[in-house]
Amino acid sequence: MRVPFIKMHGLGNDFVVLDARTDPLPPLTGKIAAALADRQTGIGCDQVIVLEPSAHADFRMRIFNPDGSEVEACGNASRAVALLHGRLARVETAGGVVTVEPASGGARIDMGAPRFDWDAIPLAYPIDTASMPVAWEGLEQPAAVNVGNPHVIFFVPEVDTVPLDRLGPLIENDPLFPERVNVNVAQVTGPRSIKLRVWERGAGLTRACGTGACATAIAAMRRGLVAGRGATVTLPGGPLEIEWMDSGRIAMTGPATESFRGSFEWDDFG
Structure with a gap:
């Protein structure tokens, strides 16, 4: 055939x-x-x-x-x-x-619409998903968001210094995440701009991850790290425009x- x-x-x-x-x-x-x-x-x-x-x-x-x-x-x-x-x-x-x-x-x-409840991510036990009191070496206090699939987001001073090829699989397969997780490291570069690298669950390092860009932008807005309800998220492959609409839903353009x-x-x- x-x-x-x-x-x-x-x-x-x-x-x-x-x-x-x-x-x-x-x-x-x-x-x-x-x-x-x-x-x-x-x-x-x-x-x-x-x-x-x-x-x-x-x-x-x-x-x-x-x-x-x-x-x-x-x-x-x-x-x-x-x-x-x-x-x-x-x-x-x-x-x-x-x-x-x-x-x-x-x-x-x-x-x-993004989901923030611990059991919607899902996580293994109840925990504050806006700033989780957990760490893996130098990566700490991540946010967790489900945007159709599960993401954990670490905000760091410089994304390119993070050994994501080593820490990504370690975090992806941690027992805290019963369905595994996508791992994002993000650097806020301006009032409405974010630089992002992603270790994708089941795929590894990727040039771009649309759901990762959505999850990261929403986590940054939730923490007040960017202004307003829109942000440009730049991945190794290029930029995506993310908007958290008044309806509570996420729009991604790229x-x-x-x-x-x-x-x-x-x-x-x-």
């Missing part, structure tokens, strides 16, 4: 998109997703995205990490899917329904790009 795919990226965070909304695919297992994501022997990507019909929205988006794990949300992939779909749509994800809409140079995504299209034999990866 020959299967078409679309290779896309948002700020360098890249995806293999499989569109099964009209023509169904065999079940995508974590093993197949990991094989497709492998940059040496597969197509290569940060996430495999599968689009399927939905009974609750215009269509459904499933997201698989390179380790084969399925995750709840991906802001960069949502922008890529908005570009691919080409018009306003409500998209079902495991983290809830998001609204996607193409915009100049990319897309604007309504990511829904670029998305289609790289190329191709096809593969399903049995080669099964």
Whole structure:
């Protein structure tokens, strides 16, 4: 069975998109997703995205990490899917329904409302998620936010000095986070600007993380570290505009790009 795919990226965070909304695919297992994501022997990507019909929205988006794990949300992939779909749509994800809409140079995504309760992150036990009394070496007092998937955010003087490649997996897999966690280190660089690096759960260091940018901006606003309800979050791949709207929901605006299209034999990866 020959299967078409679309290779896309948002700020360098890249995806293999499989569109099964009209023509169904065999079940995508974590093993197949990991094989497709492998940059040496597969197509290569940060996430495999599968689009399927939905009974609750215009269509459904499933997201698989390179380790084969399925995750709840991906802001960069949502922008890529908005570009691919080409018009306003409500998209079902495991983290809830998001609204996607193409915009100049990319897309604007309504990511829904952030959650701060300890059991919504989730954490292993009750704790203040605005400033958690925990530390890993020099990283301390993080904030925790769920924006469809779980994030922990550390505000530091200089993000580039943090050994995130070493501390990221340590924090991701700490027992405090029963579903693992995305790890963000952030530096406030101005009244409405933040510099960010992300260790992504199941994927590792990434050039961009849309949900990480949302979680970090919201945590900074919650602590009063930035002015107003909007911020530019700059990741290694480039900037995203994050707004905490009066409705309580998060809007993310940024670029998305289609790289190329191709096809593969399903049995080669099964």
